[in-house]
Amino acid sequence: MKKIMNILVAxxxxxxxxxxxxxxxxxxxxxxxYIDKETQQQTEIMNTxxxxxxxxxxxxxxAIIKNIEKGEQILTIINDSEYNITDxxxxxxxxxxxxxxxxxxxxxxxxxxxxxxxxKLDAVNLTKEFREILQATVNNSTIxxxxxxxxxxxxxxxxxxxxxxxxxxxxxxAHQFRYLYQLLGENRSDWISKYQNGSLTTNQVxxxxxxxxxxxKTTHQYQILxxxxxxxxxxxxxxxxxxxxxxxxxxxxxxxxxxxxxxxxENLTDNPLYQQLSKRIQQKLDKLDNNNNPGNNNDNGNxxxxxxxxxxxxxxxxxxxxxxxxxxxxxxxxxGNNQGPGGGN
Amino acid sequence: xxxxxxxxxxxxxxxNDQQDPTVEISTEINNLLLEExxxxxxxxxx
Numbered sequence: 001m002k003k004i005m006n007i008l009v010a011x012x013x014x015x016x017x018x019x020x021x022x023x024x025x026x027x028x029x030x031x032x033x034y035i036d037k038e039t040q041q042q043t044e045i046m047n048t049x050x051x052x053x054x055x056x057x058x059x060x061x062x063a064i065i066k067n068i069e070k071g072e073q074i075l076t077i078i079n080d081s082e083y084n085i086t087d088x089x090x091x092x093x094x095x096x097x098x099x100x101x102x103x104x105x106x107x108x109x110x111x112x113x114x115x116x117x118x119x120k121l122d123a124v125n126l127t128k129e130f131r132e133i134l135q136a137t138v139n140n141s142t143i144x145x146x147x148x149x150x151x152x153x154x155x156x157x158x159x160x161x162x163x164x165x166x167x168x169x170x171x172x173x174a175h176q177f178r179y180l181y182q183l184l185g186e187n188r189s190d191w192i193s194k195y196q197n198g199s200l201t202t203n204q205v206x207x208x209x210x211x212x213x214x215x216x217k218t219t220h221q222y223q224i225l226x227x228x229x230x231x232x233x234x235x236x237x238x239x240x241x242x243x244x245x246x247x248x249x250x251x252x253x254x255x256x257x258x259x260x261x262x263x264x265x266e267n268l269t270d271n272p273l274y275q276q277l278s279k280r281i282q283q284k285l286d287k288l289d290n291n292n293n294p295g296n297n298n299d300n301g302n303x304x305x306x307x308x309x310x311x312x313x314x315x316x317x318x319x320x321x322x323x324x325x326x327x328x329x330x331x332x333x334x335x336g337n338n339q340g341p342g343g344g345n
Numbered sequence: 346x347x348x349x350x351x352x353x354x355x356x357x358x359x360x361n362d363q364q365d366p367t368v369e370i371s372t373e374i375n376n377l378l379l380e381e382x383x384x385x386x387x388x389x390x391x
Contacts, residue, residue, distance in 0.1 A: 045379065059385040070390045120387065127388040134391060147391050169379045176377045202378060209374060214367055221366040228373040
C-alpha cells in the first residue's frame with residue numbers, strides 16, 4: 001500500500017514537471033539577430049545574482065587583457081620591419097578604451113546583461129579587425145612566425161583577474177550549494193565555509209549532496225527535482241527577457257557607446273594615435289547613421305578600415321564561429337591606463 | 346494483423362533508470378554550478 005502511495009505521489013509530481021519541461025524545450029535559445037547562442041548561454045548566470053554578472057564581466061576583461069597583450073607583442077615583433085602598423089596600433093588604442101569600459105561596467109545595474117553583450121561583441125569585432133588587417137599587412141611566413149612566438153607566449157598579466165574570478169566562482173557556487181542544502185532541509189554552513197576557503201573541492205560537496213539526496217525518500221527526491229526544474233525555468237524566462245531587452249536597444253546603445261568613446265579619444269589627442277582613433281570612430285558613427293538613414297551621405301571620404309560597427313557584413317559578427325581563444329594563461333591585471341598602446345608611439 | 350517486431354540487440358528496458366529522480370537531480374545540480382576554469386572566447390589576434 002505504501003509503495004502504491006509513493007508511486008501515486010511520484011506520478012503527480014511528474015505531471016507537475018511536464019509543463020515546465022515543455023516550456024524548457026520551447027524557450028531554449030531562440031535565434032537572435034545580434035546575440036549568438038554562446039553569448040546567450042553566458043548571460044544565464046548573470047540573472048542568478050550579481051556575482052554571476054561580476055564573473056562574466058571579469059572573464060570578458062581577462063579575454064581582452066590577453067588579446068591586448070598579444071597585440072602589443074605582435075606589434076613589437078613587426079615594428080622593426082617595413083610594415084605600416086598604424087591601423088593595428090589604432091585598433092589596440094580602441095581596445096584599451098574598451099577595457100576601461102568593461103572595468104567600469106556596473107554588475108549590479110539592471111542592464112548588466114545588455115552591457116556585457118555589447119562589450120563582448122565590440123571585443124570580438126576589434127579582435128577580428130586586428131586579425132584581418134594583420135593578415136593583409138604581413139606575409140604568410142611572418143604570420144607563421146608570429147603564431148609560433150605568440151602561441152607559446154606566457155606571462156603574468158592576468159594573474160590578479162584570474163584569482164578574482166576563481167574566488168567569485170567559489171562564492172557563486174557556495175550560494176548554489178546553500179540553496180541545495182536548504183532543499184534538503186539541512187544547514188551545512190560548515191561544509192559551505194570549507195568550500196569557500198578552499199578546504200573542500202566542488203566535487204566533494206557535490207558528492208556529499210548526492211549522498212544526502214539518495215538517503216531521502218523517493219517522494220522527497222521528486223519534490224527536490226520539481227523545485228530545481230521550476231527554478232531552471234524561471235531562470236530561463238528571466239534570461240530570455242534580458243536577451244530580448246539587450247536586442248531591442250542594440251543599435252541605439254551602439255551609437256551611444258561610440259559617441260562616448262569618441263569623446264574619450266578626443267580628450268587624448270595629444271597622442272597622434274588617438275587622433276587617428278577619433279577619425280576611425282567618427283567613420284563608424286557615420287556608417288551607422290547612413291545605415292539608419294540611407295538617404296544621408298556622411299562619408300568623410302576616408303573609407304578604409306570601416307568596420308566593427310557590427311552592421312557592415314552581418315555574417316562577420318558571429319563570435320560563436322570564431323576559433324576558440326588562444327588558450328594559455330596570461331598574467332597581470334594591467335589596468336590599461338592607456339600609456340600609449342601600439343608600441344612605439 | 347499486427348506484427349510485433351523485436352530486436353534482441355536492443356538495450357535492456359531502462360524504465361527503472363528513468364524513474365530514478367536522482368540521476369536528473371545530479372544533472373540539475375551540475376547545471377547550477379560553474380566550472381572554475383571557464384573562459385570567454387573573443388577570438389584570436391592572429
